[in-house]
Amino acid sequence: MAGVLRADRVWVETFTGLRLRQFEGLLRAVRERGGNGPGGGRPWCLSLADRVLLVAVYYRTNLTMRQLAPLFGISSATVCRVIQRLRPLLALEPAARPTDAADRLWIVDGTLIPVRDRTVGASSRNYRFSANVQVIIDADTRLVIATARPAPGNKADAHVWRNSGLPAQCQGVPVLGDGAYLNTGLIVPHRKRPGRPLLPGEKEDNAEHRKVRARVEHAFARMKNYKILRDCRQRGDGLHHAVQAVAHMHNLALAT
Numbered sequence: 001m002a003g004v005l006r007a008d009r010v011w012v013e014t015f016t017g018l019r020l021r022q023f024e025g026l027l028r029a030v031r032e033r034g035g036n037g038p039g040g041g042r043p044w045c046l047s048l049a050d051r052v053l054l055v056a057v058y059y060r061t062n063l064t065m066r067q068l069a070p071l072f073g074i075s076s077a078t079v080c081r082v083i084q085r086l087r088p089l090l091a092l093e094p095a096a097r098p099t100d101a102a103d104r105l106w107i108v109d110g111t112l113i114p115v116r117d118r119t120v121g122a123s124s125r126n127y128r129f130s131a132n133v134q135v136i137i138d139a140d141t142r143l144v145i146a147t148a149r150p151a152p153g154n155k156a157d158a159h160v161w162r163n164s165g166l167p168a169q170c171q172g173v174p175v176l177g178d179g180a181y182l183n184t185g186l187i188v189p190h191r192k193r194p195g196r197p198l199l200p201g202e203k204e205d206n207a208e209h210r211k212v213r214a215r216v217e218h219a220f221a222r223m224k225n226y227k228i229l230r231d232c233r234q235r236g237d238g239l240h241h242a243v244q245a246v247a248h249m250h251n252l253a254l255a256t
Contacts, residue, residue, distance in 0.1 A: 005057065005071045007049035016056040017225060022252040026090065027052050029248070033089045044082070045074055051082045055090060056249065058083055059242055062227035087238070090245035095145045101172040105139040107216040108166065108177050108186065110157040111224075113150070113243070117235040124153030131232075132160050133243050136169075137219045139176070139212055142254055144219065144247040145169075150239050158184050176213055223250050 005011045012023045027049055035048050044051060054072055057063070058079075063071075065079040072079070098104050112130040115121040121129040130153030136145040148164035157180040161167065167185075177186035189209045190202040198206070224230055226246045232239045 004073075005050075005053060007047070007053045012053060016053065016060050016249070018056070018249060018253055022249075023053070023056070025252050026056070026249060029093070030086060030089045035086060035089050037085075045078065046072060046082070051086055052090070054079065054082050055086050055245070059226045059228045059245055059249075062231060062233075064233075087241040087245060090248055091241065092144060092147065092244045092247040092251065095169075097169075097171070098173065102174070104173050105212070106136050106145055106170060106173050106175045107139050107213055108134060108136045108161065108170075108175055108181070109213070109216040109220070110134045110160060110180075111220050112153050113229050113232055113239065115150075115232045115239055117232075117239070120150055120152075120235075120239055122152035122154040126153075129153070131239055132157070133239075134160055134164050134166055135216065135219065135223075135243075135247070136166060136175070137216050139215055142215055142219055143251045144223075147243050147247050150243070157181060161186075176209065178213060219250070222253075223247065 005015065007023070009020045012018060012020050016023060018026065030052050031048060035052070046054070050072065054068065058068060065076040068079050069076040110132045112124055112126050113133055114128045115131050118129060121131045124130040131150035132153050132155055133150050134148040134157070137143060138145055146166055146169050148160070148166050151160040151163070161181060161184055175186045177184065177188050179189055179191065181188050182191070189206040190198055192198055223246050226249070228242045229246060232242060234242060
């Protein structure tokens with residue numbers, strides 16, 4: 001069975017949202033992380049470039065494995081094996097602590113991602129089984145700095161943040177959050193209190209806060225162009241790997 005998609009410019013740019021040189025950066029990262037395997041055994045029927053393309057297309061389109069199989073000329077079982085093998089290797093590289101940490105500004109927010117795995121998600125305010133994923137971006141570059149492992153979608157952002165491990169990565173860096181992160185040590189908007197309206201200066205601060213914090217919402221919108229984050233059928237660590245890979249591709253698309 002002959003496949004249709006191959007890792008050349010027209011298919012890469014049409015099906016992944018990446019330009020060819022950006023895709024080559026993704027391919028290089030996967031190769032350096034051992035994407036070709038230790039050697040020996042039965043060889044893959046697709047080149048590494050085509051296998052990386054397959055995983056990127058899967059995350060971008062959320063097609064089923066049966067739908068992807070004829071596009072690449074392989075069986076659906078092989079599609080599954082390729083995704084299982086490569087998905088951890090597409091992950092976002094952990095960001096080093098910036099040397100000018102005090103002069104940087106990061107923004108954190110959580111987003112709900114619908115999932116099928118009932119052990120990962122929970123019934124949440126979007127009336128679906130969802131997982132809460134915390135994401136940090138840099139306010140200046142809009143690049144994703146880090147993402148946390150998914151938590152059940154019925155958990156509050158502040159609770160998920162405290163247990164995510166992300167606060168340790170933000171030591172010394174000012175981090176902006178919305179009102180859901182009250183009492184977490186983040187920069188949050190001023191609150192109205194009974195009998196105490198906001199002062200004029202506080203209103204101006206909140207307006208500027210909203211303007212800057214909107215950048216993380218824009219990042220979520222770009223990331224959710226990868227439809228895996230609109231309805232994740234993967235189980236176990238599948239959602240975590242998908243978020244990490246999408247964050248990596250999002251950064252490649254912005255930075256190169």
